[in-house]
Amino acid sequence: MRGATFSFISLPEHPCSYREGQSSRMTLLFNRNQKGESKLIDRETNFHLMREHGFFHNQNMPFLFTCKDCNSCVPLRINTERIKPSKSREKRQNKFLDRFEPHFITPEDVTDEHFRLFANYLVDRHPKSGMNEMSREQFLDEAFKFSHGFEMRDTENADKPVS
Secondary structure (H helix, E strand, O other): OOOOEEEEEEOOOEEOOOOOOOEEOEEEEEEEOOOOOEEEOOHHHHHHHHHHOOOEEEOOEEEEEOOOOOOOOOOOOOOHHHOOOOHHHHHHHHHHHHHEEEEEEOHHHOOHHHHHHHHHHHHHHOOOOHHHHOOHHHHHHHHHHOOOEEEEEEOOOOOOEOO
8 A cells, every 4th residue: 555646536526325414525535556547446456445444335436525514424434343242131142042043154155045135125225326237246245255155034034034
């Protein structure tokens, strides 16, 4: 990362996909090489830097929301290893885990059902977004390149995914 030069390009305001009636502005992050040429930053190389500074990514486009008078969609990072649950929380969690079966999924585990669940989320949550055109292959690349899939099933209704 040493010697890297970054450029930011702020896009025009558009309707916010998170808060109805609000407008949103995205700022894209570009990497400028020594010749002064700009290109979208390489997520694979700079993922941790982007995450530390709160960047989101949509497919291969790293961005920040830079909205006037709003910071509702600032990403939250939680260090789960430092959380110490209370006894009552552990009891509730154990009761929950008796009924729901959580497990991590890998790209090889992904079914059409997982993709449909994701596609339905996009249509419901981001109806006017280009993300709705994401293919199954793009979904696999996006969902698992820098994160883990996690699935929960209700053991009483195993044919229906919970999340």
